[in-house]
Amino acid sequence: MTDATGGAKGPDELRRQIERTRSELGNTVEELAGKADVKGRARARAADLRDKAGAMTVQLRSSAAQAGHTVHDRAAHAGPRPVRTVVQAGMRHPKPVLAAGAAGAVVAVGVLRWRHVHGHR
Template sequence: MTKPTGGAKGPDELRRQIEQTRSELGNTVEELAGKADVKGRALARAADLRDKAGAVTVQLRSSAAQAGHVVQDRAAHAGPGPVRTVVQAGMRHPGPVLVAGAAAGVVAVGVLRWRYVHGHH
């Protein structure tokens, strides 16, 4: 906040200083009201996290679906011992398995956060 170095040099200068002080005070009050609204800030943060989790979930679901198709294709062409072949394929290419696990984890965290935010403890 700027402080005048001297008194107002007339009624117009005094009105300008009063208007500037009112504006600064209004901004300060808005900032304080925003900081005092803990519930509103928490709801906004929860909505932001929900949006981010939704985007990550879509991406992980896509990756998991692709990984599932790869595993199904390999299992279909495995011949004898298809289960062993699928497990071996998962061990050789752990990335898709990790992506599927991460997707499940994100979904679980999202459900837990949603339940917490909506009071379903």
């Protein structure tokens, strides 16, 4: 119970107010410490970007494999000899094709991120 001026009426009420104020102050200090931890926030952001890049790499590999099979099927049935040869070479050596695709994706993500940070849309 408090009096009309907002002060404590007794020692028990005063203790409760002190405990509530301590709790609020502790929460505020934790929030400020989190905001001041620039290094920790940067690490978390970097981890998030790594996760997104990894997911994109998996998705690109899957898409590249699917596209490769589609192109291979079409080239095997209707394509001219030079196209068929290139597709067959890509199917025999898929790692360089996937690496090039992943590198292209990383560059694309970097360009998009740079444009976002620098206000270019």
